[in-house]
Amino acid sequence: MDRILVHICCGVDSVYALRKLKEDYPNSEIVGYFYDPNIHPEEEFELRWIETKRVCDDLGIECIKGDYELETWLNAVKGYENEPERGERCTICHDLRLSKSAQVAKQLGCNKITTVLMMSPKKDFEVLKEVGERVADEYGLEFLAVDFRKNGGTQIMNQLSKESQLYHQNYCGCIYGLFGQRKNVEFYPELVSFGKGRLAGSREELLFTKQVRLFAESLGLKCKEEEFSFIGWRVLSSSVKLNKDYVDHKVLPYSATIKGIVRATVLDIKDNRVVLNKENVEVILTEELKEPVLQEPRIFTKPTFILPNVVNVGDKLEFQLKTEFDPSMKSQNLYIGNLDSFEELKEFYSDTDSEGKQGYTLKEICNFIEENKDKIKEGQLLVVVYGANLVGQLGKRTFPIYNLKF
Numbered sequence: 001m002d003r004i005l006v007h008i009c010c011g012v013d014s015v016y017a018l019r020k021l022k023e024d025y026p027n028s029e030i031v032g033y034f035y036d037p038n039i040h041p042e043e044e045f046e047l048r049w050i051e052t053k054r055v056c057d058d059l060g061i062e063c064i065k066g067d068y069e070l071e072t073w074l075n076a077v078k079g080y081e082n083e084p085e086r087g088e089r090c091t092i093c094h095d096l097r098l099s100k101s102a103q104v105a106k107q108l109g110c111n112k113i114t115t116v117l118m119m120s121p122k123k124d125f126e127v128l129k130e131v132g133e134r135v136a137d138e139y140g141l142e143f144l145a146v147d148f149r150k151n152g153g154t155q156i157m158n159q160l161s162k163e164s165q166l167y168h169q170n171y172c173g174c175i176y177g178l179f180g181q182r183k184n185v186e187f188y189p190e191l192v193s194f195g196k197g198r199l200a201g202s203r204e205e206l207l208f209t210k211q212v213r214l215f216a217e218s219l220g221l222k223c224k225e226e227e228f229s230f231i232g233w234r235v236l237s238s239s240v241k242l243n244k245d246y247v248d249h250k251v252l253p254y255s256a257t258i259k260g261i262v263r264a265t266v267l268d269i270k271d272n273r274v275v276l277n278k279e280n281v282e283v284i285l286t287e288e289l290k291e292p293v294l295q296e297p298r299i300f301t302k303p304t305f306i307l308p309n310v311v312n313v314g315d316k317l318e319f320q321l322k323t324e325f326d327p328s329m330k331s332q333n334l335y336i337g338n339l340d341s342f343e344e345l346k347e348f349y350s351d352t353d354s355e356g357k358q359g360y361t362l363k364e365i366c367n368f369i370e371e372n373k374d375k376i377k378e379g380q381l382l383v384v385v386y387g388a389n390l391v392g393q394l395g396k397r398t399f400p401i402y403n404l405k406f
């Protein structure tokens with residue numbers, strides 16, 4: 001029996017291509033191999049993997065996750081950083097990914113290989129065919145050059161991807177492609193990694209939601225995501241000096257940028273509020289320094305700093321703050337169970353502060369789902385994982401049963 005190894009780059013490109021291969025080769029065994037060493041940053045790699053896994057699980061196709069071999073990829077494309085998309089760098093990138101796929105295909109005893117990259121309208125089909133055939137030849141394999149886009153393939157892919165609520169990436173995957181796509185910008189939000197933090201509207205928050213969804217779907221539970229937009233906010237840089245020494249601090253969400261430096265003297269301290277001789281900055285003192293959580297949404301506020309309880313009357317303070325507002329930030333709620341009729345509701349949220357604190361762990365939510373899977377299946381219990389909770393319970397506010405006031 002034929003064994004076909006399919007190189008997979010993401011969920012969107014595989015959702016139709018794998019179906020088509022199953023149809024065209026009904027008597028062959030298909031194995032997926034997710035190999036994306038070109039992706040930046042690693043959270044994006046994980047997100048594409050989760051979505052690939054969801055697609056493969058749905059189709060009953062085994063999929064192997066390749067290692068994140070970023071350094072290998074960076075070395076391979078050295079000297080071709082400024083090549084345009086579809087240029088020489090992309091040919092090297094295809095070559096690297098298909099060569100590794102061919103090696104894995106040999107190890108797994110496959111006799112044919114192909115790639116879902118041939119689904120993407122941004123890739124040159126002829127180049128992929130040429131690279132694929134050459135690589136396959138080197139390893140004694142047959143390359144299946146299938147133009148998945150033909151005969152309405154792209155439209156079917158879009159439709160299937162919408163139905164499965166797959167994550168749509170807005171760049172091919174590498175930093176160089178992104179630099180070429182968006183020139184002269186100061187900041188690339190796609191390349192920011194928060195590590196453990198899952199800030200509202202971040203890729204980490206979305207990745208967490210998708211991980212919960214993958215788990216719930218693996219138990220056969222019905223899931224639905226609902227996206228919503230909000231005005232996002234982030235700190236680009238901030239510093240506070242107390243009597244010339246830098247001091248640890250937090251910034252109240254939605255604080256505006258300070259132009260230049262504000263220097264101020266402490267006139268008084270009333271409860272936890274610091275009275276300064278300048279009115280354009282606020283200071284709140286706290287025993288335990290942690291990131292503030294908003295119970296109500298905010299749009300814009302005076303630059304407000306949270307400092308430890310070490311400030312005294314007469315102290316000199318110096319503030320700098322650069323923040324950014326993003327009017328098109330997106331987050332999402334995840335509903336697990338029957339949204340139209342349920343007796344009980346269990347609520348979680350997906351975001352955390354920037355240090356990964358003040359939120360739930362994946363284990364906590366997955367354990368609850370597993371323990372209650374029968375109740376969820378029977379429609380008694382609905383589990384909701386709200387997005388953007390720490391910035392004013394925004395996900396909860398979009399949920400129809402609540403009538404929280406703005």
Ligand code: SF4
Nearest residue numbers: 038090093172174177
């Ligand atoms: S733009 Fe895409 S195909 Fe080209 S090098 Fe970057 S990741 Fe690879």
